[in-house]
Amino acid sequence: MRLVVQNDKNRSIRGSRIRGGIAVLAVAAIASGCAQGTGPKPRPAPGQQPLLAPPARALDSYATKLRATAAARAAAAKRWGLAKVPLTAPAPPAKKPRITTRKGFEVDGHAERNLPPVFTTIPTQQKIVFLTIDDGAEKDPAFLRMMTELRIPYTAFLSDYLVKEDYAYFKRMQGAGVVLNNHTLHHPYLPGLSYAGQKYEICGMQEVIEERYGKRPVLFRPPFGSYNENTLLAAKACGITHAPLWNEEVFVDRWEYREWDRDIHPGDIVLSHFRGKEHWKGTMPDMIRRFLEKVTAKGYAVARLEDYL
Structure with a gap:
């Protein structure tokens, strides 16, 4: 018991x-x-905003950043004399479009030998265009500032005989996110050269870009848009995967068109050049203003070519 x-x-x-x-x-x-915000919350003082939960704070922070970015672009557009703020391109597709050679631009055995496709437009239904700029003659610091402040993407195709005057200029360009691609060493008319001569021009520029800028290009544009079978064979041997041409060309004072309707279309590649007052009736920022005024008025945004390849 x-x-x-x-x-x-x-x-x-x-x-x-x-x-x-x-x-x-x-x-x-x-x-x-x-302590973690799961218990009773204190009431805010009069006129004070209530504290947000973590997810709401993250969304509010993201919205604040978007507003700040939009305000910065609007200020930059005004500063550079644009009538409208350039449109922002949509996110690039997760699945890249299939790029093929434009009809009539093929060489013998083009598809069978898996030669780099030659094209003027990216297959897309979105209202976007792609700006590409060739050679490297003009090295205008104002152009770099303008493109950075406006956040306009573009692709450069460089020739060493012009770039070597100031490699550092294009290094700054690369630092801003621009991909530097191949436009040969000396900008010759390639079909007038032998296969060996063409390979020297293309592979030589591959080596220059790799040595100076750390990355071997995969895009190549033949000078004057002129090429033959040997050009594409040499380009492939040098590691080139694509040979984009263009559907429109923009200058300081005008546009030129490949198509009969003299207009821009979804996915078009636009050509311009590194030129200044020595060659044009204006500067590179003048050219960019003409370019942006047209594409923005037509409801187009500028996208990055490499994101679609």
Whole structure:
């Protein structure tokens, strides 16, 4: 009988300890919940915004950044004399479009030998165009500032005989996210050269870009848009995968068109050149203004060519 009483006492003591422990844990849980924002929240002072939960704070921060970016682009557009703020391109597709050679631009055995496709437009239904700029004669710091401030993507095709005057200029361009591609060493009329001569021009420029800028290009544009079978064979041997041409060309004072309708179309590649007042009736920023005024008025955004290849 005594044993039973002792066991009852022990159970009573243990029960009291457990209940006490639960009470302590409950207090700790409440304190923890308050610390993490899961408990009762204090009311904001009059005129003060309520504190947001973590997901809401993240969304609010993202929206704030978007507004700041839009305001910065609007200010840059005004600063560079644009009538409208350039449109922002949509995100590039996760699945890249299939690029094929434009009909009539093939060489013998083009598809069978898997030669780099020659094309003037990217297959897309979106209202986007791609700006490409050739050679490297003009090295205008204002152009770099303008494109960076406006956040306009473009692709450069460089020739060493012009670039070597100031490799650092194009290094700054690369640092702003521009891909530097191949436009031969000396900008010759390639079909007038032998296969070996063409390979020297293309592979030589591959080596220059890799040495100076750390990455071997995969895009090549033949000077004057002129090429033959040997051009594409040499380009492939040098590591080139695509040979984009263009559907429109923009200058300081005019546009020129490949198509009969004299207009821009979804996915068109637009050509211009690194030129200044020595060659044009204006500067590179003048050319960019003409380019952006047209594409923006037509409802087009400028996308990055490499994102679609």
